[in-house]
Amino acid sequence: KVHYHKWDITYQYKSPDCFNKLAITINGQTPGPTIYASQGDTIVVEVKNSLLTENTAIHWHGIRQIGTPWMDGTEGVTQCPILPGDTFTYRFVVDRPGTYIYHSHYGMQRSAGLNGMIVVKVPEGFPEPFTYDREYNILLNDWWHNSTNDQAAGLLMPENQFKFVGEPQSLLMNGRGRFNCSLAANGNCNASYIECAPLTLTVVPGKTYLLRIASITSLSALNFEIEGHSLTVVEADSHYVDPFVVKNLNIYSGETYSVILKADQDPIRNYWLASNVVGRKPGTPTGTGLLNYYGIPRGRHPPTAPPTGPLWNNTYYRMQQSWATRAHPNFIEPPPVKSDRVIILLNTQNRIDGITRWSLNNVSHDLPHTPYLIALKNNLHHVFEQKPPPETYDIKNYDINVPPPNRNATRSTSIYKLEFGSVVDVILQNANTLTANNSETHPWHLHGHDFWVLGSGLGKFDPETDPKNYNLKDPILKNNVALQTSGWTAIRFKANNPGVWAFHCHIESHFFMGMGIVFEEGVDRLGKLPNSIMGCGKSKLGN
Numbered sequence: 001k002v003h004y005h006k007w008d009i010t011y012q013y014k015s016p017d018c019f020n021k022l023a024i025t026i027n028g029q030t031p032g033p034t035i036y037a038s039q040g041d042t043i044v045v046e047v048k049n050s051l052l053t054e055n056t057a058i059h060w061h062g063i064r065q066i067g068t069p070w071m072d073g074t075e076g077v078t079q080c081p082i083l084p085g086d087t088f089t090y091r092f093v094v095d096r097p098g099t100y101i102y103h104s105h106y107g108m109q110r111s112a113g114l115n116g117m118i119v120v121k122v123p124e125g126f127p128e129p130f131t132y133d134r135e136y137n138i139l140l141n142d143w144w145h146n147s148t149n150d151q152a153a154g155l156l157m158p159e160n161q162f163k164f165v166g167e168p169q170s171l172l173m174n175g176r177g178r179f180n181c182s183l184a185a186n187g188n189c190n191a192s193y194i195e196c197a198p199l200t201l202t203v204v205p206g207k208t209y210l211l212r213i214a215s216i217t218s219l220s221a222l223n224f225e226i227e228g229h230s231l232t233v234v235e236a237d238s239h240y241v242d243p244f245v246v247k248n249l250n251i252y253s254g255e256t257y258s259v260i261l262k263a264d265q266d267p268i269r270n271y272w273l274a275s276n277v278v279g280r281k282p283g284t285p286t287g288t289g290l291l292n293y294y295g296i297p298r299g300r301h302p303p304t305a306p307p308t309g310p311l312w313n314n315t316y317y318r319m320q321q322s323w324a325t326r327a328h329p330n331f332i333e334p335p336p337v338k339s340d341r342v343i344i345l346l347n348t349q350n351r352i353d354g355i356t357r358w359s360l361n362n363v364s365h366d367l368p369h370t371p372y373l374i375a376l377k378n379n380l381h382h383v384f385e386q387k388p389p390p391e392t393y394d395i396k397n398y399d400i401n402v403p404p405p406n407r408n409a410t411r412s413t414s415i416y417k418l419e420f421g422s423v424v425d426v427i428l429q430n431a432n433t434l435t436a437n438n439s440e441t442h443p444w445h446l447h448g449h450d451f452w453v454l455g456s457g458l459g460k461f462d463p464e465t466d467p468k469n470y471n472l473k474d475p476i477l478k479n480n481v482a483l484q485t486s487g488w489t490a491i492r493f494k495a496n497n498p499g500v501w502a503f504h505c506h507i508e509s510h511f512f513m514g515m516g517i518v519f520e521e522g523v524d525r526l527g528k529l530p531n532s533i534m535g536c537g538k539s540k541l542g543n
């Protein structure tokens with residue numbers, strides 16, 4: 001089955017949290033429309049760029065694009081951007097069931113509202129390992145009142161004029177939140193807007209619901225909770241997990257979870273849906289919605305205060321909370337027992353020529369003007385740095401608990417070339433930022449692949465001892481994983497999807513500041529690239 005969508009990308013004044021500002025919309029909506037499909041279907045999205053002054057590109061987050069790497073929508077990596085006034089048609093197969101996200105992959109446009117959900121159903125009759133009466137989608141986001149232009153300009157200021165994006169003004173559920181209008185200095189803020197009416201999910205006492213929860217936040221690690229109800233986690237990044245029950249769920253940017261909710265509480269009132277910031281000192285009120293028990297007026301607030309979630313800086317708790325580590329006993333795909341290559345990436349914050357950047361092994365990533373996929377396919381070796389980036393860092397002597405002794409780093413367009421079919425381990429190693437006694441959570445996302453999460457720990461990864469504790473029996477498969485403060489995370493994947501794939505921190509400002517790398521594998525196995533991805537850098541000549 002082929003699903004056709006026609007999207008017009010425009011700037012419109014919107015009030016997601018009751019504060020009116022310019023947002024990027026799809027057919028006038030932010031979040032954009034939810035795409036529904038079944039496993040094996042083809043999705044066709046004709047994207048018209050009606051942003052009058054800027055390019056765009058749309059990434060289908062979690063979709064592996066096997067055989068269609070040029071549809072991954074990662075500007076600078078898999079395609080030239082879609083120019084203002086131009087139309088680009090994305091066409092790809094959704095080869096696995098689950099919950100996915102789409103969002104702009106150009107500049108920091110995701111933060112301006114260009115995002116939405118994709119739901120891929122299992123085929124008719126396929127026995128899911130859980131049952132439910134109906135399902136709801138919950139897209140979690142954070143939201144600022146200034147523009148992404150303001151934000152980008154602040155990030156590019158030199159030395160102590162650097163201005164970080166700061167903590168969000170509000171937290172949204174399906175694009176709706178509630179800023180306290182009495183705090184609105186300027187701009188129009190009107191809490192009675194229909195647009196900022198809180199998300200309300202109606203449940204029938206005794207019934208069972210599947211909640212598809214996705215986070216598209218630009219910065220925040222969130223903790224989601226439904227007051228008075230426990231949640232049974234059954235799926236993570238569209239892979240079935242060994243089910244476990246939580247009171248509240250940590251969800252990192254880019255992740256999706258499916259949880260089972262039973263309407264098993266006292267039906268005489270409504271209950272809060274709550275999302276709270278964890279991992280960074282909160283500066284944002286709890287994001288709320290309502291769980292409405294059928295028969296109670298939909299808008300009636302619970303008699304209680306919304307839950308405020310776990311302590312934001314309890315790393316140990318967050319480590320424990322990452323219970324989504326084991327695959328469902330009936331859906332285990334064990335990893336290869338050994339890897340062909342181990343890449344260790346030290347995450348540091350640096351200052352390069354006065355500009356604050358993030359780096360991996362002291363290399364901060366810049367995107368080339370000719371997308372890698374085009375450059376590699378056409379052997380244009382002069383359009384990006386050919387020297388390979390460092391495979392590791394000075395593990396013995398580097399102190400991860402102090403600011404980088406050498407603030408400086410280098411910027412580069414270099415990429416990691418992987419032997420097709422090889423098994424690759426990546427160890428993400430966190431460290432202190434430029435600020436003393438400060439390490440930050442980084443949610444990493446890999447394009448084009450799922451990876452096994454073999455293990456994680458606090459402190460410095462030890463190549464001699466830590467691999468002995470990897471879970472090689474039933475590790476979970478995901479395409480997003482959190483790197484906790486001052487800790488490490490180990491992942492393994494097969495380089496078996498011909499293409500060029502970004503692997504980066506999913507914090508919008510961090511990727512903008514160079515916190516990512518790019519893998520290449522099997523590009524020589526690809527057929528002719530579509531002309532539609534050309535038109536920039538050295539690809540002006542067309543094919």
Ligand SMILES: O=C1O[C@H]([C@@H](O)CO)C(O)=C1O
Binds near residue numbers: 349433
């Ligand atoms: O890139 C960042 O900058 C700030 C801080 O390090 C300097 O203001 C922050 O929290 C980041 O994640």
